[in-house]
Amino acid sequence: MAANADLLSTTEVNLRELAEDVVKRAMKSGATAAEAIVRDGTEFSTVVRMGEVETLKEAGSRGMGLRVFVGKRVASTYSSDFSEDGISHLVNGALALAKVTSEDPFVALPDPSELGLIAGDLQLYSDDVYSLPPEQRIDYARRAEKAALDFDTRLKNSDGGSFDASTGRKVLANSLGFAGEYRRSYCGLSAAPIAQSENGSMQRDYWYTVARRLGKLESPEAVGHKAAQRTLRRLGARKISSTRVPIVFEQTVAGSILGNIFEAASGDSIYRQSSFLVGKLGQKVAGENVSVVDDGTIPGGFGTSPFDGEGVPTRRTVVIEKGVLQSYLLNTYTARKLGLKTTGNAARGLAGNPGIGSGNFFLNPGTSTPKQIIADIKRGLFVTEFLGFGVNLVTGDFSRGASGIWIENGELTFPVEEITVAGNLKDMLNNISEIGSDLEFRGSVACPTLRIDGMTIAGE
Numbered sequence: 001m002a003a004n005a006d007l008l009s010t011t012e013v014n015l016r017e018l019a020e021d022v023v024k025r026a027m028k029s030g031a032t033a034a035e036a037i038v039r040d041g042t043e044f045s046t047v048v049r050m051g052e053v054e055t056l057k058e059a060g061s062r063g064m065g066l067r068v069f070v071g072k073r074v075a076s077t078y079s080s081d082f083s084e085d086g087i088s089h090l091v092n093g094a095l096a097l098a099k100v101t102s103e104d105p106f107v108a109l110p111d112p113s114e115l116g117l118i119a120g121d122l123q124l125y126s127d128d129v130y131s132l133p134p135e136q137r138i139d140y141a142r143r144a145e146k147a148a149l150d151f152d153t154r155l156k157n158s159d160g161g162s163f164d165a166s167t168g169r170k171v172l173a174n175s176l177g178f179a180g181e182y183r184r185s186y187c188g189l190s191a192a193p194i195a196q197s198e199n200g201s202m203q204r205d206y207w208y209t210v211a212r213r214l215g216k217l218e219s220p221e222a223v224g225h226k227a228a229q230r231t232l233r234r235l236g237a238r239k240i241s242s243t244r245v246p247i248v249f250e251q252t253v254a255g256s257i258l259g260n261i262f263e264a265a266s267g268d269s270i271y272r273q274s275s276f277l278v279g280k281l282g283q284k285v286a287g288e289n290v291s292v293v294d295d296g297t298i299p300g301g302f303g304t305s306p307f308d309g310e311g312v313p314t315r316r317t318v319v320i321e322k323g324v325l326q327s328y329l330l331n332t333y334t335a336r337k338l339g340l341k342t343t344g345n346a347a348r349g350l351a352g353n354p355g356i357g358s359g360n361f362f363l364n365p366g367t368s369t370p371k372q373i374i375a376d377i378k379r380g381l382f383v384t385e386f387l388g389f390g391v392n393l394v395t396g397d398f399s400r401g402a403s404g405i406w407i408e409n410g411e412l413t414f415p416v417e418e419i420t421v422a423g424n425l426k427d428m429l430n431n432i433s434e435i436g437s438d439l440e441f442r443g444s445v446a447c448p449t450l451r452i453d454g455m456t457i458a459g460e
Helices: 015-028 084-098 134-149 220-232 251-265 267-271 332-338 370-375 425-430
Strands: 033-049 052-070 073-079 155-174 179-196 202-204 207-211 247-249 292-295 316-321 360-363 379-387 397-408 411-424 432-435 450-452 456-458
Touching: 015 033, 015 052, 015 084, 015 155, 015 179, 033 134, 052 084, 052 134, 073 084, 134 155, 134 179, 134 220, 155 220, 179 220, 207 220, 247 251, 247 370, 251 267, 251 292, 251 316, 251 360, 251 379, 251 397, 251 425, 267 332, 370 411, 379 411, 397 425, 411 425, 425 432
Parallel strands: 247 379
Antiparallel strands: 033 052, 033 155, 052 073, 155 179, 179 202, 179 207, 247 450, 292 316, 292 360, 379 397, 397 411, 411 456, 432 450
């Protein structure tokens, strides 16, 4: 490889050339297979607290990772040094490590027939995330916080308003002839006010908006007002006695439960026998109203990409269909361990072997609005926040600290705090009695509002 500035720079023209060249170097140096990933990007973030800039960050980054195979041995290295010496060190280091690692009969690149990418514009990138000058980006954060604090006199403090923007480019190449690349953009805006009641007790909540392009963000004022409303509804929170009543999980909280299902269905958990879904393919694991999909092809999705972390095209995979477990989510390694085919869910950073990542992972929505779901409940709890962690994927046992709002005769009445909600994911999947119509992606995992019966609330 020629060590000149044109080849070693990180311009849009040559990152792919660089990745392909590193793979060739590794092969010439003794690898039986190789895979290189190159990334570069920029990011901006600011936090404004009580009208003053508290943090401000603007940075660029770049990095390259190399994974090499020597027979059935594999190793990886990474570096941000794109010089001739840096690349030589990257290649030699990976090969040296591979020669001393243990053999694993399942390590390999995907079968050549599985490689490829989705053609066309997946709407992952927009220049407009940086269309505002830095002063206006800071003003977005300031406006969101101000809108929250001006909403009500009880909002006396703040954890700040924030604005973030980033762009990135990823190139993947391997020794089987695959080379692919794509760009992504992201921007986000949030506010987190603090309210104080007459007796001095304080509550905090937040709201946020995220998008691939600036024009799709909610306005700073809308974000601030929503954050204020969510915070004020927590004032006067009280404890309740332990009970068992229907529980409605707000969509932001329901997404956390769905994230547990993703982990349980991932190939890593399955082949390690550390999931309650082991051996359940083709069996009923949820109610007939439950269908869960992973789709990495949705235009503009936060989990969308033209190919996965191994160069396999992303796709739509039905994980649960009308309560029946149809598929696990797999990369090449876990698929081979299980005697199955990859589902295009490989995810990897610059270093290490691929793990399992989601595309756009979601539960199909129902037809009822959250208000209609709540209206049908005589006594129950509307959970708006989880605290801490307490999920055992092996057994399915679920126990999370929570706060929310008590439901009485179909109405939200008073805020509740210092409780724990408990159950078992196996039972919870079968006891989803209502699914909301409010599916909204604010990340790669999304879930509508859920009503789940049969869970226990531990309080006083």
